[in-house]
Amino acid sequence: MPSMNMIQALNSALDVMLERDPKVLIFGEDVGYFGGVFRVTDKLQQKHGLKRCFDAPISEGGIIATAIGMGAYGLRPVPEIQFADYILPAFDQLVSEAARLRYRSGGEFWAPITVRSPYGGGIFGGQTHSQSPEAIFAHITGLKTVIPSNPYDAKGLLIASIECDDPVIFLEPKRLYNGPFEGRHDQQVKTWAGHASAEVPEGHYTVPLGKAVVVREGEAVTVLAYGTMVHVALAGIEDTGIDAELIDLRSIVPLDIETILESVRKTGRCVIVHEASRFGGFGGELSALVQERCFHWLEAPVERVAGWDTPYPHAFEWDYFPGPKRVATALQKVMQD
Amino acid sequence: MSNRAKLSLYVPEPNARPGQQPSFEHFNIPPAGAVRRPDISALEHEMRDLPFALIRVLDEQHSAVGPWNPKLPHDRLIAGLRAMMLTRAFDARLFRAHRQGKTSFYMKSSGEEAIGAAQSLALERGDMCFPTYRVLSWLMARGYPLTDLVNQIFSNARDPLQGRQLPILYSARDYGFYSLSGNVGSRFGHAVGWAMASAYSEDDKIALSYIGEGTTAEGDFHEALTFASVYHAPVILCVTNNQWAISTFSGIAGANETTFAAKAIAYGIPGLRVDGNDFLAVWSATEWAAERARTNRGATLIELFTYRAEGHSTSDDPTKYRPADEPATWPLGDPVERLKHHLITIGAWDEDRHVALAAELDSAVRAAVKEAESVGTIGKSKPPVAQMFEGVFKELDWRLIEQRREIEAS
Numbered sequence: 001m002p003s004m005n006m007i008q009a010l011n012s013a014l015d016v017m018l019e020r021d022p023k024v025l026i027f028g029e030d031v032g033y034f035g036g037v038f039r040v041t042d043k044l045q046q047k048h049g050l051k052r053c054f055d056a057p058i059s060e061g062g063i064i065a066t067a068i069g070m071g072a073y074g075l076r077p078v079p080e081i082q083f084a085d086y087i088l089p090a091f092d093q094l095v096s097e098a099a100r101l102r103y104r105s106g107g108e109f110w111a112p113i114t115v116r117s118p119y120g121g122g123i124f125g126g127q128t129h130s131q132s133p134e135a136i137f138a139h140i141t142g143l144k145t146v147i148p149s150n151p152y153d154a155k156g157l158l159i160a161s162i163e164c165d166d167p168v169i170f171l172e173p174k175r176l177y178n179g180p181f182e183g184r185h186d187q188q189v190k191t192w193a194g195h196a197s198a199e200v201p202e203g204h205y206t207v208p209l210g211k212a213v214v215v216r217e218g219e220a221v222t223v224l225a226y227g228t229m230v231h232v233a234l235a236g237i238e239d240t241g242i243d244a245e246l247i248d249l250r251s252i253v254p255l256d257i258e259t260i261l262e263s264v265r266k267t268g269r270c271v272i273v274h275e276a277s278r279f280g281g282f283g284g285e286l287s288a289l290v291q292e293r294c295f296h297w298l299e300a301p302v303e304r305v306a307g308w309d310t311p312y313p314h315a316f317e318w319d320y321f322p323g324p325k326r327v328a329t330a331l332q333k334v335m336q337d
Numbered sequence: 338m339s340n341r342a343k344l345s346l347y348v349p350e351p352n353a354r355p356g357q358q359p360s361f362e363h364f365n366i367p368p369a370g371a372v373r374r375p376d377i378s379a380l381e382h383e384m385r386d387l388p389f390a391l392i393r394v395l396d397e398q399h400s401a402v403g404p405w406n407p408k409l410p411h412d413r414l415i416a417g418l419r420a421m422m423l424t425r426a427f428d429a430r431l432f433r434a435h436r437q438g439k440t441s442f443y444m445k446s447s448g449e450e451a452i453g454a455a456q457s458l459a460l461e462r463g464d465m466c467f468p469t470y471r472v473l474s475w476l477m478a479r480g481y482p483l484t485d486l487v488n489q490i491f492s493n494a495r496d497p498l499q500g501r502q503l504p505i506l507y508s509a510r511d512y513g514f515y516s517l518s519g520n521v522g523s524r525f526g527h528a529v530g531w532a533m534a535s536a537y538s539e540d541d542k543i544a545l546s547y548i549g550e551g552t553t554a555e556g557d558f559h560e561a562l563t564f565a566s567v568y569h570a571p572v573i574l575c576v577t578n579n580q581w582a583i584s585t586f587s588g589i590a591g592a593n594e595t596t597f598a599a600k601a602i603a604y605g606i607p608g609l610r611v612d613g614n615d616f617l618a619v620w621s622a623t624e625w626a627a628e629r630a631r632t633n634r635g636a637t638l639i640e641l642f643t644y645r646a647e648g649h650s651t652s653d654d655p656t657k658y659r660p661a662d663e664p665a666t667w668p669l670g671d672p673v674e675r676l677k678h679h680l681i682t683i684g685a686w687d688e689d690r691h692v693a694l695a696a697e698l699d700s701a702v703r704a705a706v707k708e709a710e711s712v713g714t715i716g717k718s719k720p721p722v723a724q725m726f727e728g729v730f731k732e733l734d735w736r737l738i739e740q741r742r743e744i745e746a747s
Contacts, residue, residue, distance in 0.1 A: 085520065313500060
């Protein structure tokens with residue numbers, strides 16, 4: 001089985017789907033001849049032809065609006081928004097149109113679009129190339145939000161998203177494109193080579209949406225994470241030596257509530273980790289669900305580890321980024337209660 | 338399916354890709370001096386030819402010709418040349434600083450230096466520019482301190498933006514330079530609002546805003562034009578058409594179908610199309626639009642026709658998507674060289690003075706980099722971490738106070 005980094009795995013997913021389904025097409029800023037600023041669509045235009053993978057005007061609202069129109073016609077467009085920070089001009093299209101088209105038309109029209117977009121920090125991208133906007137999409141009924149944490153899942157989840165008849169926001173953790181990242185910014189950069197999840201089949205397979213995975217089994221505390229933070233949380237767990245159970249949610253909508261509840265009822269403790277700002281972040285929803293459904297099993301208040309409630313600050317990247325040290329502190333805190 | 342002809346989806350492509358012969362032969366470039374200059378009192382419907390023309394002043398012999406010649410005194414021309422050369426020297430050294438790991442990011446203005454320099458000098462103190470990230474020459478023309486620029490680029494303890502912003506996304510209110518953002522296009526409407534506020538306040542200030550040709554596809558562009566048109570806002574709206582938006586050629590923004598200046602016609606405001614590598618033409622068109630704005634005649638759209646001579650940023654390699662020799666074949670030349678030769682032609686400049694000025698500017702840049710390095714480069718120096726929580730609101734709320742306490746205790 002070939003070894004792929006996350007960029008290659010995503011590229012392979014798109015390649016497989018362009019090959020299999022003539023209704024699949026890709027467009028977005030710089031995705032055509034050049035192959036995207038992160039190279040995810042590299043050589044797809046050359047291989048599959050101009051009209052299957054082409055450059056779009058700099059108009060996120062226009063990109064999503066036309067994707068919805070194509071989806072309503074019967075295609076399965078996979079538009080790229082170059083950075084998740086740039087998605088906001090398309091917010092009205094996503095919220096008022098893509099998310100509601102099926103509902104308001106009585107099922108006559110729907111928008112089977114998959115919006116790919118790199119998100120998250122750790123690359124010194126400053127406030128407009130680092131944000132994690134997943135909570136604002138999770139809040140919108142009618143949108144699915146998927147966030148892979150490794151190459152194998154990235155390919156399988158992307159194919160599942162493209163084949164899904166609902167609109168999907170597919171957020172790619174850009175800090176994981178080339179290798180797993182544990183939040184130890186001062187250590188040597190790792191690549192995916194040799195990582196079990198970098199073994200990626202060349203052909204078609206799916207990873208189902210709405211199915212979390214237990215990354216590390218444990219008895220003492222449940223840790224919920226997704227995207228880059230799966231690796232950071234694991235590092236934090238290993239630093240403390242606490243017997244924590246780590247769950248990679250993989251998609252936050254649909255949310256695998258069963259796996260979460262089963263684990264928290266076993267451990268009686270829960271720490272939630274995300275990179276996005278804390279207040280109003282998706283951790284708030286997870287915390288509420290755990291509290292509502294596991295109250296009698298809980299032995300300590302649920303802890304959240306998240307970005308501070310500030311814009312993503314350039315010089316303070318590593319002060320802002322919730323690294324393994326903050327995960328370890330939260331783990332120790334819930335274990336003391 | 339009926340027996341009608343099958344439709345096909347059209348996707349435009351540039352004339353040349355890497356390995357092919359670059360060609361600008363399809364450009365219609367009229368001679369300098371050929372375009373008429375209407376009186377500023379002319380009505381929009383009387384000048385709908387201008388968006389399809391190309392205002393040029395400097396001819397092939399480096400003389401200033403035609404009705405758009407602004408007839409500037411020598412010291413103004415030399416001030417412009419100096420700002421352009423300083424921008425280029427600064428770009429060269431700071432781009433290198435990125436390669437040496439002293440900063441996380443950099444973007445050059447190469448080939449576009451005439452635009453910011455001419456417009457900065459043509460407008461007044463108190464007017465406000467709403468910039469893109471490629472008009473460093475605006476600040477250079479107004480004498481912004483070089484060391485402060487470098488401190489911002491290094492995100493160090495003396496960064497005037499307190500380490501909060503990506504390198505080169507400056508803010509310089511006292512220099513008529515509005516806060517930059519990494520999102521494109523989103524300030525185009527701010528310029529219109531600022532200009533409307535000036536009119537509302539019966540002030541005499543005007544605004545100038547830039548947007549790249551690629552970004553004219555955003556709603557921001559069309560919204561700003563609508564408001565500027567409806568309220569006769571005293572604003573100069575500039576489209577910097579440098580042919581490339583990262584890897585995307587201008588045809589993807591609609592350049593094959595009409596000119597960017599012609600977008601003005603639909604909004605009922607004058608549109609000028611100007612050789613952006615011609616310092617004198619840029620100055621003159623700006624002066625014309627500024628006079629209209631200052632006399633309550635409203636907004637003008639100016640397309641500045643130019644060429645992005647280098648990559649989009651330090652993250653980009655343009656040889657991956659355009660011929661490596663394309664910059665050398667750009668038919669409108671280099672803005673620094675053109676102004677230099679004009680000054681020599683009129684007897685206001687010579688090669689020795691040029692070489693001496695280049696050396697002086699490079700050593701000024703070198704000294705500024707050295708001074709900023711003594712404070713620290715990226716990661717080696719930063720403002721106090723408590724600064725991260727300032728400025729989110731005018732005053733910190735309990736969340737930020739708690740979070741600041743948490744980070745200070747760790």
